[in-house]
Amino acid sequence: MNGKATTTRTKLERGRSALGPALELVHTGRAPTRAVLTSELGVTRATAGVVAAELEALGLIRVDSSPGSAAGSQGRPSHRLAIRESGPVAIAAQVHADGFRAALVGLGGRLVATDPGCVTVTSDPAQVVGEVVDACARLLRDSGLRCVGAGLAVPSAVAEPEGTALNPLHIAWPAGSQVREIFATCVREAGIPGPAFTGNDVNLAALAEHRHGAGRGAQHLLCVATGHRGVGGALVLDGRLHTGSSGLALEVGHLTVNPEGRPCHCGGRGCLDVETDPLAFLVAARREPGPEESLLKQASDLLRTEYEDAAVRAASDELIDRLGLGLAGLVNILNPDRIILGGLHRALLDADPERLRAVVADRSLWGRSGSVPILPCTLDHNSLVGAAELAWQPVLDDPLAALA
Structure with missing residues (x-):
């Protein structure tokens, strides 16, 4: 293989390895322009341009075709980067003592649609989670958007790696309920694509606030x-x-x-x-x-x-x-x-x-x-946004593999 081909392959591999970090920078609002993306990634302008173009081709972000400068700024204008509003979504749901809420959440922590369910939280987690997933599936059908996965927030410590709710003190579920398995089964049976995740509601609220809010x-x-x-x-x-x-x-x-x-x-x-x-x-x-x-x-x-x-x-x-x-x-x-x-x-x-x-x-x-x-805290429904972050994480880690 000649030197030029080797250099081209090296640049391509470097660009692909930068896709995840680049997407996370845009997702968390830390790279509003291609110039900032170039600086944060520590790559050349050309590589940053290729990375941004690939994320745009995947339907995840938008790159303004005409570069512009913010008022009062100096230096060369740069292309603005933004989350694609018609891009994929993650399903998010939260169960609490007074019912549940379902949502579709896009990149950037943006709530696309919500369904404030008001069911009684019975002692049967499978029944409750089933109703939650049904509401999520309706939102997804009505939106016509692609789904990358699903996340559920529960008011209990969730033991790892089993995914069991050890102490749902304020809902009537038995201690040790297999919430992750139940949720994953309901998601699969509802025909919702992508992996399913479960976590403690305050943990997920903190994660959302750290990426998009007061933290x-x-x-x-x-x-x-x-x-x-x-x-x-x-x-x-x-x-x-x-x-x-x-x-x-x-x-x-x-x-x-x-x-x-x-x-x-x-x-x-x-x-x-x-x-x-x-x-x-x-x-x-x-x-x-x-x-x-x-x-x-x-x-x-x-x-x-x-x-x-x-x-x-x-x-x-x-x-x-x-x-x-x-x-x-x-x-x-x-x-x-x-x-x-x-x-x-x-x-x-x-x-x-x-x-x-x-x-x-x-x-x-x-x-x-x-x-x-x-x-x-500054985010509305931060536990929901955090539940969606669980589903978005595989995409942030490797966009090409997750969306293949």
């Missing part, structure tokens, strides 16, 4: 959030979820923050799970939870509309102090460079950010020498 750019990101019931946590290290040796890391809901507090479903007492979730807030505010709306919505609405009420304000202060105590302990152990809060915790942060930050600073070992930024 973007953090190296050590701690996420703590209330769902419709209970409290979960997650840690993202250098862009990857830290799930421990068997998927069970960061069960922060069972940190004790009030030794004389409420009994917890785990058998303990005074855990974050029962001291700082929506039900705890409604009880502390002396409000009777109603059956017509989710507990999360009731608690968030009460905090937003009646914050000046003495009982509501006192309940807010109480939960903020408990939450701050838990976060301080996590800061001492994990030393994150950013904390993001979701669910009712986001609303508590918005209500009195200085109080929460002061509690964390006062109770954490390094709090006085440099506070950790505490920010609200």
Whole structure:
């Protein structure tokens, strides 16, 4: 083989190996132009052009035909890169105490379509997951779009490699339910193409926020959030979820923050799970939870509309102090460079950010020498977006192989 052919093959191989990293850069918004893509990949302009053209040919991105410059910028104009709106989608679903939600999610974390299911979550995971997948299949049929795979978020730790829900405390499923196998079977029987994945809802929320939301750019990101019931946590290290040796890391809901507090479903007492979730807030505010709306919505609405009420304000202060105590302990152990809060915790942060930050600073070992930024999550339905990230990951790893 002559030298020219060898050089051509080497360039082609280099370009193909750059497809995944290039797609991830566009997917996460870190490469809005071909010039930035060239710099981030560390390749020549010609190679970046070939890579962008191939991703466009795969139907994943759009490359503007006419290069342009942002207002006030200097230097040579560059072709803009964007996610192709009519490109493939991932199916995403989330089960929680008050029902489920199904969605189609494109690259870039873009919600293409959603279906807010309102079924009763029975004790039979196969029945519930079957209804979830049926809703997903309807969305996919109506869209006419190509599907790369499916992801499911559940309110439980998911053991690896088995894919079992070990502690679905706030839904009536048996401990150890084979949720990944059930989901994969339902997806296959519904004729939905691509692999199927399952994960813990807060883990997936953290992954989505790290790639597309308030956690973007953090190296050590701690996420703590209330769902419709209970409290979960997650840690993202250098862009990857830290799930421990068997998927069970960061069960922060069972940190004790009030030794004389409420009994917890785990058998303990005074855990974050029962001291700082929506039900705890409604009880502390002396409000009777109603059956017509989710507990999360009731608690968030009460905090937003009646914050000046003495009982509501006192309940807010109480939960903020408990939450701050838990976060301080996590800061001492994990030393994150950013904390993001979701669910009712986001609303508590918005209500009195200085109080929460002061509690964390006062109770954490390094709090006085440099506070950790505490920010609200910014994505709507971040667990859904995170579930879709599981399905998108094989495409991000190797677009050619995944879409072959």
